[in-house]
Amino acid sequence: xxxxxxxxxxxxxxxxxxxxxxxxxxxxxxxxxxxxxxxxxxxxxxxxxxxxxxxxxxxxxxxxxxxxxxxxxxxxxxxxxxxxxxxxxxxxxxxxxxxxxxxxxxxxxxxxxxxxxxxxxxxxxxxxxxxxxxxxxxxxxxxxxxxxxxxxxxxxxxxxxxxxxxxxxxxxxxxxxxxxxxxxxxxx
Numbered sequence: 001x002x003x004x005x006x007x008x009x010x011x012x013x014x015x016x017x018x019x020x021x022x023x024x025x026x027x028x029x030x031x032x033x034x035x036x037x038x039x040x041x042x043x044x045x046x047x048x049x050x051x052x053x054x055x056x057x058x059x060x061x062x063x064x065x066x067x068x069x070x071x072x073x074x075x076x077x078x079x080x081x082x083x084x085x086x087x088x089x090x091x092x093x094x095x096x097x098x099x100x101x102x103x104x105x106x107x108x109x110x111x112x113x114x115x116x117x118x119x120x121x122x123x124x125x126x127x128x129x130x131x132x133x134x135x136x137x138x139x140x141x142x143x144x145x146x147x148x149x150x151x152x153x154x155x156x157x158x159x160x161x162x163x164x165x166x167x168x169x170x171x172x173x174x175x176x177x178x179x180x181x182x183x184x185x186x187x188x
Contacts, residue, residue: 017069019078022060026053026081030088037092037150046092047150053085054143075128083111086142093149097157099164100149103142106168110175117182124186132181138174141167 014020029049037046060078064070087107094100122128131139145163149155 012070012072014069014071015073017064017071017074018067019060019064019069020071020074022056022063023074023077023081026056027077027084029053030084033085034088034092037089038095043150043153047147050085050089050147050150053081057082079131082139083107086139086146089146089150090142093146097149097155097160097164099161103145103164103167103171106171107142110171113175114178114182117179117186121182121185124188129181129185132174132177134170134174134177138167138170141170 029052033046033049033053036042036049057078060074064074087104090100090104090107094104118128141163145167148163149160
């Protein structure tokens with residue numbers, strides 16, 4: 001009985017881990033960043049909050065792998081924290097750059113489709129699969145766009161539009177690639 005209990009509280013079934021606490025911290029930090037951006041219009045502090053969130057994002061993955069703290073909860077919590085941060089900041093930016101609204105809508109559609117097809121893969125195979133290169137590039141483009149808009153208050157509309165189009169294009173490409181992958185995986 002003791003060994004069975006040890007197996008359930010160690011390894012990937014752990015809930016209370018340092019990386020999971022960092023992911024939760026990132027989620028709790030989101031309203032603060034939004035408040036700094038919209039409520040106080042303290043853009044530098046909002047940027048610093050965003051950088052703190054990004055640093056803990058990098059750190060939690062490193063800690064999880066280095067100290068064998070990878071958990072099932074962490075595999076879900078980390079991308080949720082990423083997406084919530086991205087969409088929250090995109091909504092903030094949307095208050096000044098209406099074209100970004102398209103990215104927010106597209107992001108919701110993409111994440112819904114990916115969650116649906118991803119759940120089908122997990123149900124059929126019992127496995128979840130990590131992000132691919134196109135997903136990482138998509139995340140980088142979104143993060144770069146958000147950071148540039150937060151830091152550069154007078155960003156030219158042509159550049160804002162170009163970044164929005166680039167993000168949307170790569171988001172659609174990534175979604176297509178994930179759908180093809182998930183369809184193959186769910187068919188076995």
